[in-house]
Amino acid sequence: MVDTTQMKVSDEIAISIEKMNKWYGQFHVLRDIDLSVYRGERIVIAGPSGSGKSTLIRCINALEEHQAGKIVVDGVHLTSDLKNIDAIRSEVGMCFQHFNLFPHLTILENCTLAPIWVRKIPKKQAEETAMHFLEKVKIPDQANKYPGQLSGGQQQRVAIARSLCMKPRIMLFDEPTSALDPEMIKEVLDTMVELAEEGMTMLCVTHEMGFARQVANRVIFMDQGQIVEQNEPEEFFNNPKSERTKLFLSQILGH
Amino acid sequence: MSDMHSHLAFVRTEMLAQQEPPIKEKGIVKWARSNLFSNWVNSVLTIVALYVIVRLIFSAGPWFLNGIWDTSSLAQCREILDGARGACFSVLSERWQQLLFGIAYPSDQYWRPTLAFVLMLVAAAPVLFVALPRAMLIITGLFPFVAYWLLWGGTIMTSVFVLIGVVVGYLVFTKAERFGFVLGLVAGLIAAVVVWKIGGAITPAVDGIMVLEPVASRDMGGFMLNMMLGVVCISLSLPIGIMLALGRQSHMPIIKGISVVFIEFIRGVPLITLLFVASVVLAYFFPPETNMDLILRVIIMITMFSSAYIAEVIRGGLAALPKGQYEAADSLGLDYAQAMRLIILPQALKISIPGIVNVAVGLFKDTTLVSVISMFDLVGMIRGPILASTEWNGVYWELYGFAALLFFVTCYSISQYSQWLERQLRTDHR
Ligand SMILES: Nc1ncnc2c1ncn2[C@@H]1O[C@H](COP(=O)(O)OP(=O)(O)OP(=O)(O)O)[C@@H](O)[C@H]1O
Ligand SMILES: [Mg+2]
Numbered sequence: 001m002v003d004t005t006q007m008k009v010s011d012e013i014a015i016s017i018e019k020m021n022k023w024y025g026q027f028h029v030l031r032d033i034d035l036s037v038y039r040g041e042r043i044v045i046a047g048p049s050g051s052g053k054s055t056l057i058r059c060i061n062a063l064e065e066h067q068a069g070k071i072v073v074d075g076v077h078l079t080s081d082l083k084n085i086d087a088i089r090s091e092v093g094m095c096f097q098h099f100n101l102f103p104h105l106t107i108l109e110n111c112t113l114a115p116i117w118v119r120k121i122p123k124k125q126a127e128e129t130a131m132h133f134l135e136k137v138k139i140p141d142q143a144n145k146y147p148g149q150l151s152g153g154q155q156q157r158v159a160i161a162r163s164l165c166m167k168p169r170i171m172l173f174d175e176p177t178s179a180l181d182p183e184m185i186k187e188v189l190d191t192m193v194e195l196a197e198e199g200m201t202m203l204c205v206t207h208e209m210g211f212a213r214q215v216a217n218r219v220i221f222m223d224q225g226q227i228v229e230q231n232e233p234e235e236f237f238n239n240p241k242s243e244r245t246k247l248f249l250s251q252i253l254g255h
Numbered sequence: 256m257s258d259m260h261s262h263l264a265f266v267r268t269e270m271l272a273q274q275e276p277p278i279k280e281k282g283i284v285k286w287a288r289s290n291l292f293s294n295w296v297n298s299v300l301t302i303v304a305l306y307v308i309v310r311l312i313f314s315a316g317p318w319f320l321n322g323i324w325d326t327s328s329l330a331q332c333r334e335i336l337d338g339a340r341g342a343c344f345s346v347l348s349e350r351w352q353q354l355l356f357g358i359a360y361p362s363d364q365y366w367r368p369t370l371a372f373v374l375m376l377v378a379a380a381p382v383l384f385v386a387l388p389r390a391m392l393i394i395t396g397l398f399p400f401v402a403y404w405l406l407w408g409g410t411i412m413t414s415v416f417v418l419i420g421v422v423v424g425y426l427v428f429t430k431a432e433r434f435g436f437v438l439g440l441v442a443g444l445i446a447a448v449v450v451w452k453i454g455g456a457i458t459p460a461v462d463g464i465m466v467l468e469p470v471a472s473r474d475m476g477g478f479m480l481n482m483m484l485g486v487v488c489i490s491l492s493l494p495i496g497i498m499l500a501l502g503r504q505s506h507m508p509i510i511k512g513i514s515v516v517f518i519e520f521i522r523g524v525p526l527i528t529l530l531f532v533a534s535v536v537l538a539y540f541f542p543p544e545t546n547m548d549l550i551l552r553v554i555i556m557i558t559m560f561s562s563a564y565i566a567e568v569i570r571g572g573l574a575a576l577p578k579g580q581y582e583a584a585d586s587l588g589l590d591y592a593q594a595m596r597l598i599i600l601p602q603a604l605k606i607s608i609p610g611i612v613n614v615a616v617g618l619f620k621d622t623t624l625v626s627v628i629s630m631f632d633l634v635g636m637i638r639g640p641i642l643a644s645t646e647w648n649g650v651y652w653e654l655y656g657f658a659a660l661l662f663f664v665t666c667y668s669i670s671q672y673s674q675w676l677e678r679q680l681r682t683d684h685r
Contacts, residue, residue, distance in 0.1 A: 063582055082590075090588030100583035104601050104682055113597060114587035146682040166587060 009217060012039045013072075014170055014201045015060060020069030022055060029055050030066070031225045039169075042202045044212040044233075047222035048248060053205040056222070057172045060203070061092045074169060090118050093163030097175040099155045101147035107134070107158050108143040111165045119166065126165070133161040137191050153184025157191055164195075171195065173204040207252060213237065221245050317341070324348050328646035346650045347657055350641055354657065357476020357631050358640050364408075364468055368479045371405040374398055375486065383672060406475070406483070408467035416454025420447040472550045476631035478661055483550070484632075485619040485665075488557040492618070493611070495558065496565030497604075501595065503570055514566070521563035527624055529556040534628035553625055561618040568610035572603035605680045612673040616666045633658050 015037040022030040029052045037043060045053050058064040059071060062078055062085045071078040073088045102110050111130035115121045121129070134140045137157035139150075147155055156176055163171060173192070177185040189211050196202060196215045206212070212219050212233055219236040221229045221244070229236070229245045237253075240246045291301040321341030325348065326332050332343035347354070356365055378398035381391035400414040424447030432439035475483065502514030521529075533552040576599060584594035604611075626635030637654045641647050647654075 061586055063585060086588050086590055089586055092586075094586040096579055096583065098577075098579055100577075100579035102580065102583070102598055102602075104605065104680070114589060117593050117597065118588045148682065162587070 009041050010039045014039045014074060016072045018070045020066050020071060022059060022066045029225050033227060039201055040199045041218065042196050042216050043218045043220060044216040045205045045220045045222060051222045052225040053222055054174050057174055057203055057205060060172060061089050061094055090166055091168055092170045092172060093166060093168035094172045095159050095163060095176045097179050099159045101155055101159055103147050106144050106146055110158060111162045115165050130165050133164045137161045151184060152180045153187045156188045160191055170201045175205050177208060209253065329649055342653050343650055344653055346647045346653055353477060353636055354633060355477045356479050359474035360470060361468060367405045371402045374401060408469040411465040412458050412461050416451060420450035423447060423450050472548050477636050478633045480632040481622045484554060484557060484622040487554050488561055488618060489615045491558045492562035492565050495562035496569055499562060499566035500569035500573060504573060518563045518566050521559055526560050526621055527627060529560055530624055530628050561614055564614045565611055568607050568614060569603060572607035575606050576602055608673050608677055612669060616669055619666060620662060
């Protein structure tokens with residue numbers, strides 16, 4: 001297997017976040033977030049529950065609005081302008097903890113819907129692309145079933161294929177494996193590793209530290225809405241600087 | 256060890272043939288035992304129910320079988336029956352035309368509403384059954400215009416111009432939509448009105464083409480009127496209800512406010528009040544020369560009423576969808592209209608089917624309320640002209656039973672269809 005942590009990262013910036021702040025009512029969820037993601041970079045975000053990891057990556061494709069600071073994705077400034085938001089969303093793929101497949105559509109229709117309606121690709125061509133990505137996530141034979149007929153791991157791989165069909169330049173993952181049984185976790189992680197090897201820019205919230213070691217070229221640790229520490233995985237795991245990080249690592253790697 | 260083996264070892268030498276189950280475990284006996292007589296409470300209930308059913312059959316059976324179909328008044332029926340129990344169905348065979356078409360619809364024109372009814376079934380088919388060829392939707396699109404012409408008569412040019420106006424308006428809307436949705440809507444509306452005005456000016460000149468004997472709205476009646484009101488109001492209130500439900504969820508305060516006020520106001524008012532408003536009060540608000548058709552006023556009121564209810568049913572369906580469905584649609588870059596049309600509404604409407612059908616069936620039966628504002632629908636016909644006539648004064652069961660039968664058949668069909676549809680749409684495999 002390729003050691004992707006050593007893969008070359010370009011110096012072109014894919015996402016830049018400056019002094020970003022977000023509140024839920026009075027509650028200050030994200031505080032002064034500064035983050036630059038380079039094209040081809042694979043970043044794992046870790047942190048205790050409620051630290052704002054989901055909120056952070058949901059801000060990147062404007063599923064959540066930020067109240068202060070600046071987010072630039074793929075050269076497009078994220079404002080409340082709907083045109084900008086739709087433009088960014090079609091370039092940024094997102095996978096959710098609970099898959100969020102469309103239960104009333106077949107697997108194939110799930111994968112072709114956005115390319116046909118957003119990218120205006122002819123149906124035939126969209127189906128070819130969809131089959132290509134379904135093969136890539138190793139479930140082409142399920143194309144005509146409905147999501148409810150698939151196992152959790154298969155559903156999550158369909159969700160990844162569905163995002164890939166939009167040919168995104170950036171992929172966001174929010175705990176893609178935490179709703180899955182152990183044997184299914186592996187099949188989803190394998191798919192994500194493959195994606196990383198192809199040089200996809202990835203931001204991934206996960207507690208799979210093995211995955212972080214193998215794939216990430218940067219691990220970000222968040223607590224109380226702030227980035228507390230970030231480093232290369234080797235350094236991060238073997239030589240954490242902050243007390244919070246040490247405590248967190250000892251908790252999740254403890255047993 | 257080995258002798259323990261010989262003790263336990265067993266080899267079957269001949270296979271057993273299949274046998275009949277014991278008699279008490281089979282067929283109807285088993286079914287009756289487990290369903291009707293499983294314990295003593297159940298047994299008592301069964302016997303009481305049987306007694307009631309038998310009594311009903313013995314009292315209604317002769318009444319029905321003795322029924323007389325060919326007299327010309329209730330008095331004659333009584334004479335023939337001579338004290339025996341028996342129904343006087345003659346009222347149906349003599350007055351069926353009035354019951355179906357109302358008192359004043361010209362009797363040599365009955366083929367028109369009948370044809371409109373058959374066309375309605377054809378037009379509804381492709382909407383109700385997705386398996387039918389989509390080209391049939393053209394019939395559905397043309398149906399309202401043809402039906403209007405058939406029912407009200409006059410020159411077909413009126414319908415044609417209205418149709419042209421709608422088409423032109425739609426084309427202008429699609430062209431102008433790129434400059435903004437509202438602008439497109441306004442431009443489309445203006446274009447349509449212009450065509451209608453021109454059409455209105457031309458119509459007298461081409462008056463001779465395909466003229467049917469005109470029938471005034473006040474001459475419409477009977478079950479036909481219930482059908483017209485029911486079909487038009489249900490088909491209109493579904494899209495309006497969807498818009499209201501989405502409006503109520505909207506983030507735009509004005510749209511949300513209008514939707515909420517409309518829904519809450521309409522739901523807080525009895526339908527009968529709205530109908531009185533339609534028949535009496537509305538006239539005060541319009542200038543006297545705009546003599547708006549009574550049927551049109553009633554349609555507007557019933558549609559407003561049922562769309563408020565349908566909106567609430569659909570809101571329930573929308574609320575039942577997990578937030579993740581909205582987020583997944585958003586994250587794929589679908590815009591609001593696409594997300595609603597392709598992802599949210601198909602699922603929300605599927606959840607709402609039982610509720611929508613409930614409203615539709617209720618609405619269809621509520622169309623009989625128009626008899627209160629002296630329109631002669633099926634119930635109005637019975638209560639008014641028929642029971643008031645000297646020949647048939649006193650025939651209740653036969654007439655109301657007939658009305659109940661017509662409504663039951665229609666409502667039961669709607670309900671059966673909706674259950675079939677629910678089974679068709681079940682893809683979640685829970
Ligand atoms: N819609 C909301 N309204 C108010 N508070 C919210 C909302 N969503 C999240 N929060 C709060 O914001 C904080 C951060 O939430 P977030 O979901 O980003 O945490 P997380 O790091 O992803 O946690 P987990 O590991 O449990 O998923 C939490 O304290 C949460 O209670
Ligand atoms: Mg989270």
